[in-house]
Amino acid sequence: MFDINKKILDSARRMGFGDVVVISHDDERKQIRFANGEITIAKNWYARRTEIFVERDKRLAGTEITSYEDSHIESVLRNLYRLTESMEKREDYYGIAEGPFEYVDIEDTYDSRVLEVDPVDHVEAAINATGLERVAGVLYVDHPRTYLSTSNGVEAEDEGTGIEISIRAFKDDLASGHATWSSRTLSRFKPEKAGEKAGMIANMVENPKLGDEGKFDVIFDPLAIGNLLSMVGMFTSVMAVEAGFSFLLNKLGKKVASDNFTLRDIGNLPNGYGTRKFDDEGVPTGNTAIIENGVLRTYLFNHSYAKKYNMENTANAGVLMPHPWNLYVEPGDFKEVEIFDVPRAIYVTNIWYTRFQNYVAGDFSTIPRDGIFLVEHGEIKGAIKNIRISDNIQRLLSSVDAIGSDVHQIHWWECEIPVHVPYIRVRDVGITRATK
Amino acid sequence: MEDLIEFALDLALKMGASYAEARYQENDGMNFSLKNGELQGVGVTKTSGIGVRVLLNGGMGFASTNLLDKDAIRSAVESAVHLAKSASRVRKEPVEFSEEEFHVVKYEVGMKKDFRNAGFEEKMEYLKRIEEEVLGTGIQVPMRYLAYSDWVEHRIFANSEGAYVESKIPRVDVMYNLVVVEDGQMEQAPFVSTAFTGGLERIEEAKPWERARKDVEVLKDLITRGKKPPEGTVDVVIAPEVSGIAVHESVGHPYESDRIFGREAAQAGESFVKPDMLGERIGSDAVTVIEDPTLPGSWGFYLYDDEGVKARPRYLIRDGIITEFLLNREYAKKLGTKSNAAARAVNYDREPIVRMANTYLAPGDHSFEELVEGVKHGVLIKSFNEWNIDDRRFQQRYIGREAYLIENGEIKNPVRRPILEITTRALWSSVDAVSKEMEFYPGTCGKGEPMQGVPVWMGGAYARLRDITLRR
Numbered sequence: 072m073f074d075i076n077k078k079i080l081d082s083a084r085r086m087g088f089g090d091v092v093v094i095s096h097d098d099e100r101k102q103i104r105f106a107n108g109e110i111t112i113a114k115n116w117y118a119r120r121t122e123i124f125v126e127r128d129k130r131l132a133g134t135e136i137t138s139y140e141d142s143h144i145e146s147v148l149r150n151l152y153r154l155t156e157s158m159e160k161r162e163d164y165y166g167i168a169e170g171p172f173e174y175v176d177i178e179d180t181y182d183s184r185v186l187e188v189d190p191v192d193h194v195e196a197a198i199n200a201t202g203l204e205r206v207a208g209v210l211y212v213d214h215p216r217t218y219l220s221t222s223n224g225v226e227a228e229d230e231g232t233g234i235e236i237s238i239r240a241f242k243d244d245l246a247s248g249h250a251t252w253s254s255r256t257l258s259r260f261k262p263e264k265a266g267e268k269a270g271m272i273a274n275m276v277e278n279p280k281l282g283d284e285g286k287f288d289v290i291f292d293p294l295a296i297g298n299l300l301s302m303v304g305m306f307t308s309v310m311a312v313e314a315g316f317s318f319l320l321n322k323l324g325k326k327v328a329s330d331n332f333t334l335r336d337i338g339n340l341p342n343g344y345g346t347r348k349f350d351d352e353g354v355p356t357g358n359t360a361i362i363e364n365g366v367l368r369t370y371l372f373n374h375s376y377a378k379k380y381n382m383e384n385t386a387n388a389g390v391l392m393p394h395p396w397n398l399y400v401e402p403g404d405f406k407e408v409e410i411f412d413v414p415r416a417i418y419v420t421n422i423w424y425t426r427f428q429n430y431v432a433g434d435f436s437t438i439p440r441d442g443i444f445l446v447e448h449g450e451i452k453g454a455i456k457n458i459r460i461s462d463n464i465q466r467l468l469s470s471v472d473a474i475g476s477d478v479h480q481i482h483w484w485e486c487e488i489p490v491h492v493p494y495i496r497v498r499d500v501g502i503t504r505a506t507k
Numbered sequence: 508m509e510d511l512i513e514f515a516l517d518l519a520l521k522m523g524a525s526y527a528e529a530r531y532q533e534n535d536g537m538n539f540s541l542k543n544g545e546l547q548g549v550g551v552t553k554t555s556g557i558g559v560r561v562l563l564n565g566g567m568g569f570a571s572t573n574l575l576d577k578d579a580i581r582s583a584v585e586s587a588v589h590l591a592k593s594a595s596r597v598r599k600e601p602v603e604f605s606e607e608e609f610h611v612v613k614y615e616v617g618m619k620k621d622f623r624n625a626g627f628e629e630k631m632e633y634l635k636r637i638e639e640e641v642l643g644t645g646i647q648v649p650m651r652y653l654a655y656s657d658w659v660e661h662r663i664f665a666n667s668e669g670a671y672v673e674s675k676i677p678r679v680d681v682m683y684n685l686v687v688v689e690d691g692q693m694e695q696a697p698f699v700s701t702a703f704t705g706g707l708e709r710i711e712e713a714k715p716w717e718r719a720r721k722d723v724e725v726l727k728d729l730i731t732r733g734k735k736p737p738e739g740t741v742d743v744v745i746a747p748e749v750s751g752i753a754v755h756e757s758v759g760h761p762y763e764s765d766r767i768f769g770r771e772a773a774q775a776g777e778s779f780v781k782p783d784m785l786g787e788r789i790g791s792d793a794v795t796v797i798e799d800p801t802l803p804g805s806w807g808f809y810l811y812d813d814e815g816v817k818a819r820p821r822y823l824i825r826d827g828i829i830t831e832f833l834l835n836r837e838y839a840k841k842l843g844t845k846s847n848a849a850a851r852a853v854n855y856d857r858e859p860i861v862r863m864a865n866t867y868l869a870p871g872d873h874s875f876e877e878l879v880e881g882v883k884h885g886v887l888i889k890s891f892n893e894w895n896i897d898d899r900r901f902q903q904r905y906i907g908r909e910a911y912l913i914e915n916g917e918i919k920n921p922v923r924r925p926i927l928e929i930t931t932r933a934l935w936s937s938v939d940a941v942s943k944e945m946e947f948y949p950g951t952c953g954k955g956e957p958m959q960g961v962p963v964w965m966g967g968a969y970a971r972l973r974d975i976t977l978r979r
Contacts, residue, residue: 101590102956102957103593105597106770106772106773107599107769107770107772109597109600110566110593110594110598111567111594111770112567112568112569113566113567113568113590113591113593114569114571114858115569115570115586115587116570116571116572117571117572117573117574117579117583118572118573118856119574120554120573131547131548131549132550132551133548133549133550134550134551134553135552135553135554136553137554137555137573137574147551150551154549154551154627155549157626157627157628158546158549158627159546161545161546161547161548162545189593191594191596191597198597205769205772207769207770207771208773209773209774237773239772239773241772244777244899249773310542313543313650314542314543314650314652314684315650315651315652315684315685315686315697316652316684316697320650391547423898424896424897424898425895426892426893426894426895427697427892427893428892428893428924429693429694429695430695431650431686431693431695432693432695434893435893436893437895438895440776440898457897457901457902459895459902459904459928461904484773484774484958503904503928503978504902504928505902505903505904505928505929505933506928506975506976506977507929507933507934507937507974507975
């Protein structure tokens with residue numbers, strides 16, 4: 072689609088725009104949804120579309136087109152031009168990255184065999200692995216192709232594949248387990264492992280009792296902490312910080328987590344579901360320590376925001392809003408059994424519905440779902456239900472006392488940004504429940 | 508476009524589908540945001556495409572494309588048919604739809620002040636007025652994120668059973684996030700939205716800039732004069748913004764039939780409500796909850812759902828008794844009844860699933876003043892920030908933003924962050940009276956996979972809850 076990109080780029084430059092970014096997508100995606108052990112719907116999406124971003128004297132505008140006749144492109148660009156005439160300057164805009172750049176292929180991001188699978192076979196394998204009748208979930212097969220051209224000399228192309236499953240198994244209404252598995256290649260895709268884990272957690276739940284409130288050490292399954300960190304990941308974008316949606320405001324260089332906690336964004340992570348060779352300005356993606364040994368080292372930047380803050384560009388464009396690619400928590404040296412070896416803790420296997428009372432202060436609550444267990448000295452002592460984690464996100468990150476050694480990739484409905492994370496144990500987490 | 512839709516339906520039937528539908532949608536609009544006074548950029552929205560859904564051998568298949576030519580449509584239909592066949596391999600019983608009466612109809616929501624004819628500068632004035640009002644208070648508001656968006660949704664739906672529905676629904680939304688700092692403390696009014704179906708006249712009547720000014724004054728007042736919520740058991744009056752989110756979360760969602768039957772189990776979850784609970788008491792006599800897509804100007808407005816079924820008000824709870832679930836054709840068939848037009852899809856590339864539209868607590872016979880006068884010791888919660896609910900919709904929490912102490916029937920000082928954490932049964936059983944006055948608030952309801960954020964209204968009357976322990 073570079074011919075289309077070039078046509079748009081040339082027209083825009085002729086018209087008098089300064090910075091121009093054109094990103095064409097040619098994406099195919101399949102989905103199999105299932106519930107109660109049967110397939111509820113199977114879907115296929117095809118979309119060919121082109122995002123256009125233009126700048127004229129610090130006035131920014133964007134749109135998306137899906138038809139490519141010369142007259143349509145001209146008309147769309149002319150409309151954007153007219154629009155910029157009535158706009159005010161954005162004084163804190165400092166341009167897009169200067170290319171061209173060199174790109175390297177990233178391991179385990181494309182496997183043509185993924186596109187040839189019968190997804191129903193994998194769904195059946197995962198359902199069977201749960202050992203339970205009442206099973207729900209979703210399987211995706213992805214084939215994204217991205218073509219980027221910019222007015223600063225960038226021409227870049229990325230083609231990837233992906234296959235992932237999210238599965239929830241029920242022993243009864245109050246006894247369920249959930250697990251996921253995401254992979255960019257077929258050889259690393261293990262749907263039956265997700266099924267086994269979901270079934271195992273569901274089977275561990277026996278007559279859950281109403282949980283107590285108070286302060287508890289909490290062992291977060293990678294699925295549970297992944298969901299929470301996916302949200303934290305959005306708070307690391309400088310755009311979220313400036314807009315009043317982040318507890319990381321004014322904390323660059325300061326301690327925001329415990330010493331053992333390092334959070335990275337890795338755009339070129341092999342097998343990462345969010346991996347791409349380049350950001351939306353064409354800068355090769357890389358490995359950024361956002362929080363290193365508990366200290367906030369950087370926000371996520373594009374070229375313009377990096378200039379504004381006099382910081383290094385982290386290759387996270389979005390031209391308007393920088394965003395993470397794959398979040399990655401550095402593993403610790405705790406084996407799984409060691410994480411559970413505490414006098415008393417709650418093991419939370421999944422959470423959902425995280426909401427903030429105050430984004431800048433970081434006060435929030437989130438709701439454990441699926442199996443929730445009391446743990447004593449490494450042993451499961453029973454299941455509990457109907458509790459809520461009510462705490463402060465920075466306090467929680469500052470109370471991490473054990474991090475597992477094995478990293479799991481989490482990406483599903485409740486975890487929009489892929490998160491690679493081990494088991495994590497946190498001290499003195501606030502737990503509440505309904506008062507009536 | 509009609510030709511392509513007809514082509515899709517004919518081809519699907521020829522390929523063996525027992526049912527087929529095709530839905531074209533075009534969205535056309537503009538959006539922009541102002542961050543701390545700086546215009547971030549302007550986006551022009553123009554997307555269109557067709558989604559095809561079929562039933563074959565008891566399996567359901569769906570495919571969409573944004574290429575609007577016969578080859579692309581043929582490919583989408585072939586794909587949907589093939590997928591339905593694959594899906595039918597793993598079915599215990601076939602997917603079937605209820606029988607419905609269908610119509611050939613066109614409708615359009617009018618705009619007195621058409622945003623398609625208004626320039627960018629005119630729309631920008633709304634955000635500038637919010638800036639002026641907020642900064643004009645002299646209160647420190649160092650973080651201000653303001654956003655404007657408008658778009659027209661043009662839909663054409665047809666199915667193989669004779670339905671043809673064409674609609675044009677314009678939407679306009681002004682949103683802000685404001686962070687107030689005072690005495691080194693910080694309070695926030697996030698994602699406060701003023702949104703309607705209709706034209707710019709709706710925004711001009713609602714005056715979101717006045718609400719924004721009041722919000723920052725309230726936040727400052729909260730920091731400087733706010734006290735802890737009272738200890739022990741108290742009475743609580745919840746205002747329409749709070750009763751609205753409560754009916755949405757703990758009545759609307761658990762009454763969605765697809766959740767009740769487990770179809771959303773791996774995403775938004777299931778429901779504590781079971782099919783045999785129709786007719787069961789869930790709240791006091793004072794509680795009636797209505798779901799009505801047909802409210803003029805509402806954010807959740809539609810007259811026909813995305814399965815072509817004519818919309819009507821649904822009484823989810825009447826006088827404390829569960830009376831009706833939200834149904835699409837698939838679950839209406841399972842329950843041996845007819846759909847009540849709750850199937851919605853946010854765009855052409857999404858399947859229609861069971862959704863709310865405008866959910867509200869029906870008005871009662873008290874005035875707001877009478878509700879407050881009847882409280883000896885309690886709290887009025889006017890708005891909220893944090894909220895959530897478990898995935899069976901049984902234990903929820905709402906934390907007040909603007910809230911006040913009530914003593915001997917009078918509203919007193921602000922109260923900081925009263926926390927109502929309560930089960931659904933206890934919440935609706937604690938209501939002893941509701942107000943005559945009603946208000947509505949817009950929201951985006953998230954459900955489905957991939958996520959479908961659909962516009963909804965939430966609100967209704969004030970409600971008085973007896974004997975509540977608030978968290979502090």
